[in-house]
Amino acid sequence: MGKTLFHKVWDRHAVGKLPDGSTQLFIGTHLIHEVTSPQAFGMLRDLGLQVAFPKRTFATVDHIVPTDHRVEPFKDSLADAMIKELRKNCSEFGVTFFDIPSGKQGIVHIVGPEQGITQPGTTIACGDSHTSTHGAFGAVAFGIGTSQVRDVLATQTMALSPLKVRKIEVRGKLGPGVYAKDIILHIIRTLGVNGGTGFAYEYAGPTIEGLSIEERMTICNMSIEGGARVGYVNPDEKTFEYLKGRPYSPKGKDWDAAVQEWRKVASDTDAVYDDVKVFEASEIRPTVTWGINPGQGIFIDEAIPSPEQLPEADRSSAKEALEFMKFKAGQKLAGQKIQVAFFGSCTNARVSDFVEASKFLKGRKVAPGIRAIAVPGSQGVSKICTEMGIDKIFRDAGFDWREAGCSMCLGMNPDQLVGDEICASSSNRNFKGRQGSPTGRTLLMSPVMVAAAAVTGEVSDARKVFAKA
Amino acid sequence: MSLSPIKKISGRAVPVEGDDIDTDRIIPARYMRCVTFDGLGEFLFRDIRQTPDGKSKNHPIDQEKFKGSTILVSGMNFGCGSSREHAPQAIVRAGFKAVLAGNFAEIFFGNSTTLGLPCVSAKKEDLQAITQLIHSEPATQVEIDLEKLKVTAGKLTFPVTMKASAQQSLLSGRYDAITDLLANLPKVKSMASTVPGPISASS
Numbered sequence: 001m002g003k004t005l006f007h008k009v010w011d012r013h014a015v016g017k018l019p020d021g022s023t024q025l026f027i028g029t030h031l032i033h034e035v036t037s038p039q040a041f042g043m044l045r046d047l048g049l050q051v052a053f054p055k056r057t058f059a060t061v062d063h064i065v066p067t068d069h070r071v072e073p074f075k076d077s078l079a080d081a082m083i084k085e086l087r088k089n090c091s092e093f094g095v096t097f098f099d100i101p102s103g104k105q106g107i108v109h110i111v112g113p114e115q116g117i118t119q120p121g122t123t124i125a126c127g128d129s130h131t132s133t134h135g136a137f138g139a140v141a142f143g144i145g146t147s148q149v150r151d152v153l154a155t156q157t158m159a160l161s162p163l164k165v166r167k168i169e170v171r172g173k174l175g176p177g178v179y180a181k182d183i184i185l186h187i188i189r190t191l192g193v194n195g196g197t198g199f200a201y202e203y204a205g206p207t208i209e210g211l212s213i214e215e216r217m218t219i220c221n222m223s224i225e226g227g228a229r230v231g232y233v234n235p236d237e238k239t240f241e242y243l244k245g246r247p248y249s250p251k252g253k254d255w256d257a258a259v260q261e262w263r264k265v266a267s268d269t270d271a272v273y274d275d276v277k278v279f280e281a282s283e284i285r286p287t288v289t290w291g292i293n294p295g296q297g298i299f300i301d302e303a304i305p306s307p308e309q310l311p312e313a314d315r316s317s318a319k320e321a322l323e324f325m326k327f328k329a330g331q332k333l334a335g336q337k338i339q340v341a342f343f344g345s346c347t348n349a350r351v352s353d354f355v356e357a358s359k360f361l362k363g364r365k366v367a368p369g370i371r372a373i374a375v376p377g378s379q380g381v382s383k384i385c386t387e388m389g390i391d392k393i394f395r396d397a398g399f400d401w402r403e404a405g406c407s408m409c410l411g412m413n414p415d416q417l418v419g420d421e422i423c424a425s426s427s428n429r430n431f432k433g434r435q436g437s438p439t440g441r442t443l444l445m446s447p448v449m450v451a452a453a454a455v456t457g458e459v460s461d462a463r464k465v466f467a468k469a
Numbered sequence: 470m471s472l473s474p475i476k477k478i479s480g481r482a483v484p485v486e487g488d489d490i491d492t493d494r495i496i497p498a499r500y501m502r503c504v505t506f507d508g509l510g511e512f513l514f515r516d517i518r519q520t521p522d523g524k525s526k527n528h529p530i531d532q533e534k535f536k537g538s539t540i541l542v543s544g545m546n547f548g549c550g551s552s553r554e555h556a557p558q559a560i561v562r563a564g565f566k567a568v569l570a571g572n573f574a575e576i577f578f579g580n581s582t583t584l585g586l587p588c589v590s591a592k593k594e595d596l597q598a599i600t601q602l603i604h605s606e607p608a609t610q611v612e613i614d615l616e617k618l619k620v621t622a623g624k625l626t627f628p629v630t631m632k633a634s635a636q637q638s639l640l641s642g643r644y645d646a647i648t649d650l651l652a653n654l655p656k657v658k659s660m661a662s663t664v665p666g667p668i669s670a671s672s
Contacts, residue, residue, distance in 0.1 A: 013664060015657055018649045020638040026657060028666030036553065038504035047647070052654065053661065055669040064502060078502035085504045096669040122666045129552040129576060145554035145580035146506075151650055157657055159646035161634050193489060194546040197575055227549070229575050248667040261665070293489050293549070313545065317488045410498040410551075419521075431493040431550060438497070438516040 002268025004165045005121075005234055006200045009140045009265065013123045015157055022159045027142075028122040030057045030152045031108050032095070034064055034086040035412070036127030040149035041089040053156045054094040058117055061086055061099065062107045063412045067375050067402035070100060079413065093153075106378020106404040109133040109346040113217065114380045116246025119258070120235035121265035125152050130346045130428065132223040135232030136216035137239050138265060140200070142229060163230060164198055164274035169205035172281040177463035179356075180215035181348060181426070181446035183207070185287040185297045187219075187279065188226040193295040196228025199274070202267060203233050207281040213242040214352040221347045222428050225294040234266035288333050288459060289430045289444040291321030296430075297444070300461045304331050324432055325441050326420070333443065333459045338422045341366070341454035342435070343399065344375030345409035345427035348447045351384050353426070357451040358393040360466040366398030367457030373415065374399040375407040399454070411436020424453035474642040475585055478567040478613045480539030482622070483529050484600045485514065490543050491550035492577065496559045498551075509555055510562030530563075534607040542600055543570040545593070548577025557581040567613050569620065569629070571596060582635045582644050589613055591620065595627035615639055 003011075015024040030053075032040075037059070044051070051057060064079040074080040083100075090097035098104040098111055105111070109130050112118040120138035124131060129143035144158065151158045170183060188195075201223050208216065216233045223231025240259050243249045250258040285299040296318065298304060306329030307318040322329060327336075343349070343357065354376065366372045374394045376382035382404055385391045391401045408415040409427035416436025417423055423435055423442050430442040443459060452462035500512040518528040529535045541560065547570035548556060557580045560568065567587045581588050591599075599622050603609055611622040615636060618629050638644040 015653055015660065018646065020641070020643055020646075020649075021634045022638075022646075024650060024653055024657075026660065026664050028664050035501055036555075039506055039554075042505060049651075052657070056666055058669065063498075076502065082502060082504060117667050119665065119667060124666075127552060127554075129550065131552075143552035143576055145552055145557075145576060145583065147554060147580065147583040147645065147647075151647055154647065155650040155654055155657055156661070157650050157653070159650065161632070193549060194572065194574065197572070224550075224576075227546075227574065248669075258665075293491070313488075316544075320487060410493075412498045412502060416499075429491075429493070429550060431491045433497050433516045434493050436499060438521045 001272055002270035004202060004267040004271045004273065005138055005232060005265055006140055006163065006165045006202065009121055009123060010162060018159050022161045024157050025123060025160050026157050027125045027152050028056065029117060029124045030156070031112055031124065031126035032057060032059045032149065033108050033128065034061045034082040036146050037149055038082065038085045038089065039146045040153055043150040044153055049154045051093040051095065051153045056156060057095045057153070059086060059090050059095050059097040060105050060108050060111050063406045063410065065405040066413050067405050067407050067415055070403055076414065103379050106380060107346045107349065107406055109221065110350060110377035110381065113137065114246070114378055116243050116249035119243065120239060120262040125158065129224040130221050132229065132231045133217050133221040133346055135220040135223070135230060136213055138232055138235035138262065140230055140232060143224060163200040165202055166196070166199040166275040166277065167202045167204055167273045168277050168279065170203070170207035170279045170281055171205050172207060174207060174281045174284065177286060177448065178284055179446040179448060180211055180218040182284050182287045184219045184222040185289065185294065185444065186284045188222065188295050189297045191226055191277065193225060193293050194227040196223065196226040199228050200230035200232065201226070201228040203231060208233055209236065212352060213238055214350045217350065218347055222294065225428055235262050286446060286449055286462060288449065290325060290327055290333055291318065292324055292430055292432050293317065294428065294430060294444060296321055298333065300334055304329055304333065306330060334461055336422070336459040338424045338453050338458060339371065340417060340421050340423040341370055341372040341450050342408045342423050342425040342427060343373065343447055343450050344377065344407050346377060347428040348426035349375060349377030349381065351381050353447045354385050354390045357447050358390045360448060361397040361451050362393050364397055364455045366454045370454055370457050372399045372454045373402055373408065375402045376404050378404045408435050410434060424450045424459060426450045472585065472642040472645055475587060475639045476615055478540060478587060479610060480566065481535070481537060481607065481609065482540035482542050482599070482603050482611045483535040483538035484603060485530070485541055485543045486600065488544040489546045489549055492548060492553050492556040493550055495548065495556040496553065501553065501555050506555065506558040506562065509559040510564070513559040513563040539564060539566040540611050540613065541565050541568045542596065542603065543568065544596065545571035547573050549574040552576045554580045557584050557586050561586050569613065582638065583646070585639065585644050587613065587615060587631070587639055589629040589631050591627060591629045598625055
């Protein structure tokens, strides 16, 4: 009987059983950032412990960094204290830090892959729920809390119970103007925001295989929005091609040996799954969320459902969402005015996201009165976009082109919504207050749909807006 | 770390009604600009409890009759969203000892258990009944028995569930895994050379 990638990786990394019945799992790579690590280093000091494997630990700074004015000290003294604390901890414990002056800083889930740190068949942990992103390479990657960050720092292991594996098979051809973001929003809408609890999601099937590595990252990224802590795609030639020649990728003979190993780690064709769900790509259309959780989405040509139309379990949340968003059941989102367009986040701020949107933004202008910001996911992404002239297309269109960071995805830095502004956002969460204003309203959509909303000033079907070249 | 076993939690309970109470609502990101967890309790459910300009919305947590409650009662999918331990830290630091809800997001559940904050799941109708009861009689003593997985509140009694490994770790006082993990460090070190992953040269 065949095994899934998840089980192969799990078995290889299991140190043993712990007294409570859970498994002690070796974490091959630990990624840390400024928000969830300082307390963990504090706990290490309190316990008199060292970082067990500093060379398997990599840090960057992303959540709190300003994206406009980067001179230190930062205007926000709390943010300034956080970057300094991380710098101190990395230096004291011997951890590699992709700091701002390194030119390699960025959102941790974009930096890992870009540096070749994210590799197939490995276990990865990071104190951030979007760590699932790294699954796009066939890694098993866990978002963890700060006490677990401490555990991984101190022992390079953590206590976990095995997950079940659900195969999510996507078949067929995506229509024009339909993107990876639409696939994952559709999956979450269909299976529910807690449908994945207890599961690792294996994304498979011809549609997923046809996606680029960066598109696969978008899908794996939002596994957690569907309740699944882990999401992955089996590694293939595209994965190896992406990793080849990156700074931390194996080199020379080691490369050939690594690729051989990586081929073996993919799920066996006769692997047994705890559950299988099948989606038809042709049925997916550009998707926009109307509510306060990522499962509350509709196709652009659909109307917002009335709570009574929904399953009983979803009704109270839908009522709460309509009230908060100030939307009405039966209303279409197309034509809804926006105030802000946010192009960024670990979900969609990679080179290919900017390239794709730039094709449509070229020669167009952001609608008057719209605050549009483009935040590359890393300094590396920014550099490539600048070399390609992509930044200029965004700037010429009227986007504010910023420095790399998490920015308005969660508004921990000065990039925040004001009052009840409506934001067309390429990010991953539309929770109440998520973008920095307690009453701010977030509409999640693909980056190209954000571009369409920016140029029209309202939620729009990008396929129509950009039909005329 | 030697910790006391947690077998029973008794106290008064306060409702935080709604499904999908996410970690941004438990502790908004703008209050996470800190390098310790000290003082986070103050910002627990900030935007549920206060208007943007800081006026009280008179949420049950702030009502006199619920003051001193140690058990939070909420709805389905509690703690969804981010992996921030700031969320259970804020709950603990605001004086809560347990959360009773329909079910929990996985990372939140694990983070809470590690802090010795039991998260127990109840059926929807039982949650509705206890919410109604504490609204009408806020002085009701609620007891969560982790051994029997049972909640008693006045005349109400109902079963609850919890993942077996979490229950076991709380009952035995081993919910913070660090001691057990450290005990195996020699074995971890001996297997390290066979575990794949990039090794930094620069540190």
